[in-house]
Amino acid sequence: MSESIEIEVAGSAPTPPVSVEIDVSHAPAEAEPTPAQPNKRRSRKRASAEVPVQPNPEPEPSPAPPPPPHPASAWSTQPSEDLFEVELEVRNRAAQAEAPSSSSLGDIAAGLLSLVGENMRRMTEEQVGKVNEMLGGTDLRDYLDPDFWKGIGMVLQYQVQEQVDFIKRRARGEYTIDPYGLDPDIIEIVRPFVSFMYHTWWRVQAQGLENVPAQGRALLVANHSGVLPWDGAMIASAVAxxxxxxxxxxxxSLHLHWFTTLPFIAPALAATGQVPGLPENAVRLLENDELVCVFPEGIKGVGKLYKDRYKLARFGRGGFIQVALRTGAPIVPVAVVGAEEIYPMLHNAESIAKMLGFPYFPITPFFPWLGLLGTIPLPTRWNITFCPPISTEEYGPRAADDPLTVLSLAERVRDTIQETINTRLAERTSIF
Amino acid sequence: MRRVLINGVGGVLGARVARRLCEDADVTVIGLSRYEPLAPLGRAEWLVAQLNGLQLVELLEAEQIDTVIQIDFAGTEAPVSSREAAIQQNVIGTMDLLGACLRAGVQQVVVRSHSWVYGASPLNPMMIDERRPVARSGLRGFLRDLAEVEIFMGEFAEQHPDMRVASLRMAPLVGGWSSLIDYFSQPWPRMLIGFDPVIQLLSINDAVEALAHFALNPCSGPYNLAADDAVCISQAIRLCGQLPSPTIESMIVRSKRDVSRDQPQYWPVDVNFMRHTCVVDTHRAKHEMGWAPQYGAADSIIATRQNGQAPPDREASEAALRAFLNRKR
Known part of the structure; x- marks a missing residue:
C-alpha cells in the first residue's frame, strides 16, 4: 500500500463504524412460506377426517356427508402450520389406537408429516404449490389409507430431489451474487437460525418501526454492545x-474492515450482504437509496465491560454524520436494550487479545472457561426502539466539512439514543 | 475518415478489434505486430516488425495516423517466457509508443489496461472508481507492468493536455487465452482456505466492442470496464467445470526456484487477489461513453468452457451460411 493511499485513508476514514453480524434481511420475500392457491380437492377427505375419533379407528372410514366449512382450511395459506396440526392429530389418534402396530405406524406417519412441514417452511411459493398438488387427493389425517403413504412418499421424493438439485446447482457454480458478494442462497440457509434467535431466544420487541422509511435512503445509527455483534443481525431481522x-x-450493516482479513469470516460477511465500514462504501450504498446501519461506537461499544453497560462510548469523530450530510440521508437513531447482558464481559484480557490479533478478548463468567459452550449468548429479553428520523437535508452537503455542525449532530444523535435507552431501562422489570 | 493504428494486432484480441473497425467503411486500419497475425484482419493492412521510437514516428507520420490502439502487451496472449523481455515490451514499448504519438501529432491513444491495477486490499472500497490511485506496491508480473504504464500515462497526460490518452482498465478477459481462466480450468485449482473474494470478468466480445468504440470516439483518462455481474472465485472455478481445493498460502505462491513452465500454472497474480476484492465501478464508461457490456461474467465462462464453439443452433448457423454465400465479391 503506497504512502499516498494510506494518508488518504487515514484522513477520510475518521470512524470506521464497526459491526459484524449475520444478516438475513436480503432474501427475496417470496422465500417465506407464502399463500398457495386454495386446495379444493381435499375437501371430501377432510370431511372424512372430521368423523369423531374412535378409540378403535376403522381401517376404512365411511364416506362422510358434504364438508362443512372448516376453519382449519387455512391449510392452503399456512401449509406448514396446518401440517403440524394434522401431525398432532395423527399422533393422538395413534396413541389412542389399541393395536400396537397401528400406533407405531401412526408415529411414523406423524414423524413424516412433521418432516414435510419443516421443509415446507423453507419452500418458495411455486414449490409449495407443487407439494399441494401432490397431496391433492390425500387425506393427511388418515394414515391407514394407502393414498396417504403414496402422497407423502411423492412429496418426500420431491423434496430430496430439490435438495439434490440445489447441491448440484451450487457445485456447478450456477448461482448469482451481487457485486458486493451477497449470496441469496446463503441467506436462505441462515434465515431460520436468525429467526429463532429473534423470536424465541431473545423475544425481541421492536418499537417505532414506522420511523424506518419504506423506501429511499436512510442511515440507522445504533448503540453497539454484546461482545459479538448480534445486535446488527437483530436490527436487520426487525426491519425485514x-x-x-x-x-x-x-x-x-457496515463492519470493521479488519474482519475482511479473517479467513471464513470475510466470505460469510460478504455472502450475507455486510460491507466493510469505509466512508466510500456508506456513501455509495446511500446514494443507491439503500438502508445502511452503522455503529459509531465501534470496537469501544461492542467490547464494553459489564460495569459500563448502557453508557454510550464516544461516537468516533462523526464520520457517519458526514456521510449522512453528503448524501442527504435522514438519520434514524436506534436504541438496543438487552444486548449488553448476553455476554457479561467482566474483564478484557488485552495481552491475549494482542497475541491473537483480536481487538479485545472477553472474560465472562462462562468464557473461556466453558470453551465453545461459553459462546452461547444468555437469553435476555431485548427491546429495539427506532427513534423518529433526524433530517439532514436542510444542512446541505457542504455542512459535511463543517466540524461544528458534524459534532453537534453526532452529539444530538448520541443523546437521543442514550435517553431512549434510559427510558427503556426504567421500564424494564427483568433482564430475562 | 479515420486512420487507426493497432499495435499488437497479431493476437486474438487485436485481430478481432481490426475486423470490428474494418466494418466501418470510414476507417482505415493499419496493424503492427511482433509476429505473423494469428487470425484474419479483415481489410486491414499489417506490418510485422519490432520498431523503435523513431521508426514508429516515421510510420505514424507516413500513414497519417490519428488514433492509436495499444494492446501489445506480453502476458495477455500467451504465458510470459522472460520477465525482462516482458518489461521491455510492456513498459518501455508503451513509453516509446506514447512518445512517438506525441511527435507524430496523433490525436488519441487508447491503451489496454487491467482493472486489477488498483491492487487487492482490505481497505479497497466495495466499488472502486477511477479516482482511486493505482497501486504502487503489492503487484507483480504483468499487473505491475501495467501499473507502471498507468502511472507514466497519468503524468504524460498531465504534461500534454492537447493529446487524448485513455486507458481501458478491463476486468480479466474471458475468451481467447487468459492466465486466470487457464488457472481455473486446470484440475483442482487451489484457493486460499477461508477466503472467497468476488471477482469481475469481461467477455472478449465486450472488450473488442469497447476498444473499437473508445478508439472512434473522443475520450481521455482511465475507464473501468467489467461485466455487470460478478462471481466468487470458487464459483468461477466451478463454472469452469473444476472443483476448488482450499490450501494454505505457501502452496499457492510459486516459489522463486520453481519457474519452469512445465509445472502446472500456479495462481498467476499476487496472492492478495485470492483474499481481498478489487471490484470496479463502471459508471464512468457507461455514462460518459455510452458503453455497456452485453455479456455476463458467468455466461461468458460457460460459453468458453465449450471451447469457444458456437452453440448448436441451426437457425444461427443457417443465417451465418447465407451471409457468407451472399458476401460481396
Whole structure:
C-alpha cells in the first residue's frame, strides 16, 4: 500500500463504524412460506377426517356427508402450520389406537408429516404449490389409507430431489451474487437460525418501526454492545420481518474492515450482504437509496465491560454524520436494550487479545472457561426502539466539512439514543 | 475518415478489434505486430516488425495516423517466457509508443489496461472508481507492468493536455487465452482456505466492442470496464467445470526456484487477489461513453468452457451460411 493511499485513508476514514453480524434481511420475500392457491380437492377427505375419533379407528372410514366449512382450511395459506396440526392429530389418534402396530405406524406417519412441514417452511411459493398438488387427493389425517403413504412418499421424493438439485446447482457454480458478494442462497440457509434467535431466544420487541422509511435512503445509527455483534443481525431481522408496511427492506450493516482479513469470516460477511465500514462504501450504498446501519461506537461499544453497560462510548469523530450530510440521508437513531447482558464481559484480557490479533478478548463468567459452550449468548429479553428520523437535508452537503455542525449532530444523535435507552431501562422489570 | 493504428494486432484480441473497425467503411486500419497475425484482419493492412521510437514516428507520420490502439502487451496472449523481455515490451514499448504519438501529432491513444491495477486490499472500497490511485506496491508480473504504464500515462497526460490518452482498465478477459481462466480450468485449482473474494470478468466480445468504440470516439483518462455481474472465485472455478481445493498460502505462491513452465500454472497474480476484492465501478464508461457490456461474467465462462464453439443452433448457423454465400465479391 503506497504512502499516498494510506494518508488518504487515514484522513477520510475518521470512524470506521464497526459491526459484524449475520444478516438475513436480503432474501427475496417470496422465500417465506407464502399463500398457495386454495386446495379444493381435499375437501371430501377432510370431511372424512372430521368423523369423531374412535378409540378403535376403522381401517376404512365411511364416506362422510358434504364438508362443512372448516376453519382449519387455512391449510392452503399456512401449509406448514396446518401440517403440524394434522401431525398432532395423527399422533393422538395413534396413541389412542389399541393395536400396537397401528400406533407405531401412526408415529411414523406423524414423524413424516412433521418432516414435510419443516421443509415446507423453507419452500418458495411455486414449490409449495407443487407439494399441494401432490397431496391433492390425500387425506393427511388418515394414515391407514394407502393414498396417504403414496402422497407423502411423492412429496418426500420431491423434496430430496430439490435438495439434490440445489447441491448440484451450487457445485456447478450456477448461482448469482451481487457485486458486493451477497449470496441469496446463503441467506436462505441462515434465515431460520436468525429467526429463532429473534423470536424465541431473545423475544425481541421492536418499537417505532414506522420511523424506518419504506423506501429511499436512510442511515440507522445504533448503540453497539454484546461482545459479538448480534445486535446488527437483530436490527436487520426487525426491519425485514416486522416493518408495518411489510416491505422486507434490506439492511446493509457496515463492519470493521479488519474482519475482511479473517479467513471464513470475510466470505460469510460478504455472502450475507455486510460491507466493510469505509466512508466510500456508506456513501455509495446511500446514494443507491439503500438502508445502511452503522455503529459509531465501534470496537469501544461492542467490547464494553459489564460495569459500563448502557453508557454510550464516544461516537468516533462523526464520520457517519458526514456521510449522512453528503448524501442527504435522514438519520434514524436506534436504541438496543438487552444486548449488553448476553455476554457479561467482566474483564478484557488485552495481552491475549494482542497475541491473537483480536481487538479485545472477553472474560465472562462462562468464557473461556466453558470453551465453545461459553459462546452461547444468555437469553435476555431485548427491546429495539427506532427513534423518529433526524433530517439532514436542510444542512446541505457542504455542512459535511463543517466540524461544528458534524459534532453537534453526532452529539444530538448520541443523546437521543442514550435517553431512549434510559427510558427503556426504567421500564424494564427483568433482564430475562 | 479515420486512420487507426493497432499495435499488437497479431493476437486474438487485436485481430478481432481490426475486423470490428474494418466494418466501418470510414476507417482505415493499419496493424503492427511482433509476429505473423494469428487470425484474419479483415481489410486491414499489417506490418510485422519490432520498431523503435523513431521508426514508429516515421510510420505514424507516413500513414497519417490519428488514433492509436495499444494492446501489445506480453502476458495477455500467451504465458510470459522472460520477465525482462516482458518489461521491455510492456513498459518501455508503451513509453516509446506514447512518445512517438506525441511527435507524430496523433490525436488519441487508447491503451489496454487491467482493472486489477488498483491492487487487492482490505481497505479497497466495495466499488472502486477511477479516482482511486493505482497501486504502487503489492503487484507483480504483468499487473505491475501495467501499473507502471498507468502511472507514466497519468503524468504524460498531465504534461500534454492537447493529446487524448485513455486507458481501458478491463476486468480479466474471458475468451481467447487468459492466465486466470487457464488457472481455473486446470484440475483442482487451489484457493486460499477461508477466503472467497468476488471477482469481475469481461467477455472478449465486450472488450473488442469497447476498444473499437473508445478508439472512434473522443475520450481521455482511465475507464473501468467489467461485466455487470460478478462471481466468487470458487464459483468461477466451478463454472469452469473444476472443483476448488482450499490450501494454505505457501502452496499457492510459486516459489522463486520453481519457474519452469512445465509445472502446472500456479495462481498467476499476487496472492492478495485470492483474499481481498478489487471490484470496479463502471459508471464512468457507461455514462460518459455510452458503453455497456452485453455479456455476463458467468455466461461468458460457460460459453468458453465449450471451447469457444458456437452453440448448436441451426437457425444461427443457417443465417451465418447465407451471409457468407451472399458476401460481396
Amino acid at each position: 420481518s416486522e416493518h408495518p408496511l411489510q416491505v422486507g427492506r434490506v439492511v446493509r
